[in-house]
Amino acid sequence: MTTVWINPFYPSPMVDFGYDITNYTGIDPLFGNFNDFDELIKKAKILNIKIVIDFVPNHTSDQHPWFLKSVKRIKPYDDYYVWFDGKIVNGTRQPPTNWLSVFHTLAWTWNDQRKQYYYHGFTKSQPDLNYRNPNVNEEIKKNLKFWLDKGIDGFRIDTIPSLVEGNPNEDFPLTDQPKWPNTDLPDSDYYSQVRTYSYDPRGSYKMLQSWRNVIDEYSSSRKLLIPETYFRPEELEKLINYYNYGADIPMNIVLVDFFHNSSSISELIELIDPYMKAVPKDKSPNWVYGNHDRSRVATKFGRDRADQMIMLTTVLPGIVVVYQGDEIGMEDRPMSWKDTTDPPGCNSGPLRYNLTSRDPYRSPFQWDDTTSAGFSSNNKTWLPVHENYKTLNLAAQKLARNSHYHIFKKVVALKKIRAIREGKIKFINVNEKVLIVIRCPDENLENIESLDRDDLIVLLINFTDTPIDVNLADYLHVKKFNMMVYVASLTSHIEAGTQIQADNIYLPPAASVILTKL
Structure with a gap:
């Protein structure tokens, strides 16, 4: 582990667990104070661990001083948020558009003091900032500098595609969003609606670039920018574009949202391969396989597959983002x-x-x-x-001879091995039953027998609930080849260090195994 991402700790009414912020440069007493924060930064630097903090520029709390002044039309805050009069239909006042919030309500709330609607992509207590007003971005830049002065190593930027609704070169789009056909979802469900304008990333690219420029000018070392995004696989270009505007790790959530327990091996490869090919050559891919907004891995895939995702994503090129608790198999x-x-x-x-x-x-x-x-x-x-x-707890797993925790530590250590750092990657789909992932210097798998131990890593995942025998030697283009189990999933009951013949590998149901050269 090299980096820790900390969720919001700012002063907040806690309507949305800290994502409704009243002060971007404070710490809520619930979490401590600046002495605690300074001690955290000091200890992290001793341990060579980077600290990335959650930053929430899309919206504030409705108790933030900016919003309270905006309600009263006090300049310059009167235009810091998105305000509209609404429309009159058959003599009745209605919201400006039909847009829904992420939290399954209308995204507009009437403020009786200002006599206008304000837009909120989340709860009504989280009014969206108006980035069509350049003063808003100048305020945000000041807040970024504040935390850089406190010694942090980067920002995870919450819901960045929501920053600017619609085309940033045009006025706010007062246009209804269409419905997805045949969803069987109630009209109030956020996912029943096509996010044509409310999740249009075009305006956010410019904002991200402006933050990168400020951070680079202000800092003596590169700071991480990690935009949170939720794009469908067919929207890959929208995700990749963030690399071109200063992002280090535009969060890739395809494995979170589109890889399921019922997914086939072909479907999994189709999620991985196009993304890897699209990432710029000088940038690093990343793999988010769990987070605080989605079901835990051990529940999503089942207890027997609790180790599967960390083993898969670690063998893939790039950065792995792990949700706390998944490393011990929490459900x-x-x-x-x-x-x-x-x-x-x-x-x-x-x-x-x-x-x-x-x-x-x-x-x-x-x-x-x-x-x-x-x-x-x-x-x-x-x-x-x-x-x-x-x-099921960390203390017990530390004491156990084998556990999810021990497996996690060993798998993460693989990132230092040459095959994972520098090797080519090859996927082999064995009849939609077994996935083989090979990392080595040559994707054509020539001269496997002459490779150094650190130059070959092989992952096998049994996608079925029945045992399977695999002749790995055939896929490695060798006749006889001995390998060693580096690590195996907990419920496979395969011991690390076990020597096996590549032409006759037994995979228990739902097992994941990583092999190295003997």
Whole structure:
């Protein structure tokens, strides 16, 4: 691990768990103070760990001083947010457009004091900033400089494609968005609507470039810019474009949103290969396989496949983004309607909350088997702890002979091996049953037998729930070839260090195995 990304810790009413900010240059007492932050930065530098902080430039809290002044039309803040009069239909006042918020409500709220609607892509407590006003971006630049002065190493930029709605060279688009056909979703569901204007990235490219320019001019070393994006595979160009405007790691979420337990090997390769070919040669690919907005890996793919994604993404070229808890196989914590606190879940009501709430993926980290899994000394935490914490926790896994945690540490160490750093990559699909990923200097797999140990890594994943025998030697173009198990998924019960013959490899159901040259 080389970098830690910290979620928002700014002063906030906590309507959306800190993503509704009242002060971009403060720390909420809930999380500590600047002495704590300075100590964190100091310790991280000793450990050679980069600290990246969440930055939320798309919107503020409706309690932010800018918004309170904007409501009162106090200059220059009167135009810091997106305000419109709305429209009159049959004598009734209605919002300017039909746009929906990400949290399944109308994206417009009437302010009775200002007598206008304001736009919010998330909750009504999170009004969107108006980047058509250049003063807004100047304010944001000041805030970036503040945190650079505090010693941070970069910014993860929340929901960047939402910054500028529609064509940035035109006025705000007061046009309804169309519906996706045949979704069977209620009209209030955000995903029932095509995000024609509300998630148009064109204006955000210019903003990102302006931030890169300021950061580079202000800093003596390169700082990471990590834009959060959610694009469909057919929108690949929109994602890749962020590299051209100063991004280091435009977050690639295809494995989060489009690779599922039922996906085939062909479908997986089709998600990986076009992306790798599109990434500029001087840039690094990245693989997000879990986050705080999506179901945990062990729940999504099943317990037997809890190690599969870290093994796959580590063998792929580039950077891996891991959601805390996935390294120990944490699972979604089922929540009742009573326990639900997440805005999209609450907005969906008691019949649909379980389809939209992110609470199950956000339960406290399971440190040990003490009160509240060691996350707190209190019996009650901000979300209930998963009931399996007595047996599934970090302390137990550290003591165990083998565990998800031990596997994670060993897999991450692979990133230092030459085959992973520099090797070519080859995918082999064995009858939609087994995926073989080979990393070595030559994608034609010539002279495999003469390679140094650090020049060959092979990953095998059994996509079925039945055992399979694989003749890897055939795919390596050798007759007899001995290999060693570097690491295997926990429930495969294959021991690391086991020597195997490449022409006769036994893969248990759902097993993932990484092999090295003996």
